[in-house]
Amino acid sequence: MTVENIPNVRTCITPLEEDIKVYEQDRVGEIPDKKFFNKNRKKIDEDVVIVGSGPAGLMAAITAAKQEVPSILLVDENHLFGGQLIKQSHKFFGSEEEKAGTRGIDLAIELMEQVNSFKNIKSMLETTIIGCYNGKNNHKLIAVKRLTKGDQLYEINCKSVIFACGAMENMLAFPGNDLPGVYGAGGVQTLMNVYGVKPGKEVLMIGAGNVGLIVSYQLLQAGVSVNRVVEILPKIGGYNVHAAKLRRCGVPIFTSHSIKEVYGKGKVEGATVVAVNNSFKEIPGTEENVTCDTVCIAVGLTPSIRLLEQIGAKTEYIAEAGGHVAIHDSSMQTTVKGVFVAGDSSGIEEASTAMIEGQLAGISAALLLGYDKEAGKLKKKFRKALDGFRSGPFGLKPKTCKEKIACCWDGGINY
């Protein structure tokens, strides 16, 4: 969309203004002729910069602040802190230490209050890191802060940086996947739980992992009808307690089924689902048309690692991590000194483990700068907590993921 003569604007994250001029763009927009950057680049120096304010980023900031690191900057591209937490109206599982029983949305508020209480944490919202470069003794991050009157470019120099940038939703390839009405589950959650907008009237959910199951239930709570949940695997991937809740509400879950296509004129009017065999091949003749106006895709996440790659951290493809992931040691430091990673960026897992990884990264970043208050003891405690989460059948995948990352760290693969 073109907004105020500026082409290629993501209107979904652009705040409305009086008399704002928004145009549909035919393929590509004109070269912008209007100034939208302030002329001067602002320079800031920080000790630790944390990119992303989800559970990992918030905990990293709080932990580094407790270690008395003098200047910490927390940056997030959204207009609210909390990352995915602010969409999560359900209660967490796990141990009490990691806030089990608390709803994500409440946790975000609680952690933000803590962040605000520290004088050594500064925070910047609606700020996107567009590039990062490492020098001999420091790292340079280039950021754009969106302001109502023109954007501001920042050059941030820091001694250490923690990337807690989360993950991106996976998309599926099928005819019609670009029709309005096809959403990622995260997008549906944002519309519903952050903006208070119903995404549609009748939803077809793809994917029966925890996200697919929880979002289906939240849709029901919002008064949206969920036609069914379709899962390509022969069994439900998420926790039984979530699946049971859905079933009690009369939503059927079709395992060994997949989406074939979405049809409609200019928007979603329905979708064809089909049964698949053991090798995920469609079984001809089992196609069924489902009438719906929304298709919600919840088929997993891929770690966001672009900034990590740009700064030179070694990455590897690890299936259990959800894709390419930055290789890191047990204190969450990547192969670039002073560059840390935490949360989904270091392998797809859960909010609770993201919080511990954030703490670990916060401690380690502080330690690197010489703030070593009880560091050894705390590190040990966090690692033990992580091991706890990564035991048992649901912990197997992240456990394998982290073991593989450890192998790569030891120089298993070298380019």
Next chain:
Amino acid sequence: MNEIEKKADIIIIGGGVNGCSLAYQLAKKGKKVVLCERNYICSGATGRCGAGIRQQWSTRENTELSIKSIKIFEKLEKELGQDIGLRQGGYLIIVHNNKDMIQAEKNVKMQKELGLDVSILTPDEILDVVSILDIEGMKAIGATFCPTDGHVDPFKTTHAYAKAAERQGAKLYKFTNVTDIKTKNKRIDCVVTNRGKIKTNIVINAAGAWSKQIAEKLNIKLPNKPFRKEILVTERVKPVFKAMVISFKDGIYFSQQDEGQILGGIPIPNEISGYLTNPTFDFLNHMSKTLTRYSPKLKYVNVIRQWTGYYDVTPDARPILGEVDEIKGFIQCNGFSGHGFMLSPMVTKILTDYITDGKSSDILEKLLIKRFKDKEITHETSVVG
């Protein structure tokens, strides 16, 4: 991974455009070809390049090579049965001072002798070709322009070659690392890879910036040096120019793709040789400043991505081709100094003729590695990026 072949007529090291083109042409001539690429097809310089093809050079060999290369590019889609993304919007080479104009006139004279459609433009004529340029900002006194220069998609081309090669029976092994090359009586005997040993008498070293290391396995010292080169691309805006704009003085090159992105690069000052892959802020800074000096209209266009690749640079900025004297069957196809993609059609044809029919040519003789033993070498001065 599957079993690999135990024997081949020719083993090509490197799955860039030159490796894949050689694989296709040699297989077409009935040779049993194996190509080893330690990563994936197009993972090196080919897949990271600026994708320009030009015929305006200062040395006769490069001009000849590139004129013939573009003739091949023009017919390539038909031959390979696949679109290669050819677009001939011309190259506009900006001239900034009288001294450079004398050189430009000399170049144009030589290029015209070789039959190239090329002309010298006045500042006004420059704006007829690319309207968004700023003559004062560029400090331009003129330009040279060849309308048949242009752009080819490196991914489409290389994959088209790769597929055509496989149709001709060549084996392309990806993620296959050459760990050693063995000789017997000063003749290539076999290639050792992480997937096994392959017997052969001919090895073509088309490993781009890593060719030096391949040659070292045989104690051959190549004078090539790897240089990190950076490039950026902007968001898509309405297409307003078709030509590639370059300047040898500023080192900048940029063009607009059909889809609307503006793509270009510039060398960062004081870049030293080495295997560095990180993109730098200096480049982003330097490139945006120079680009907006050339075309202030682009001031508010967003950069969406920057990346790096390598130039495999020789002392005279010309490629090293052909067999080395020390070891029979060890053939070089490297040192392209940033022009491997655009020269590839003709270079690979020359090498194919040499390998299959023993036919040498003037150009091949001039580009053998032994030229560096002579005191005087002809330097290619028309280099950007």
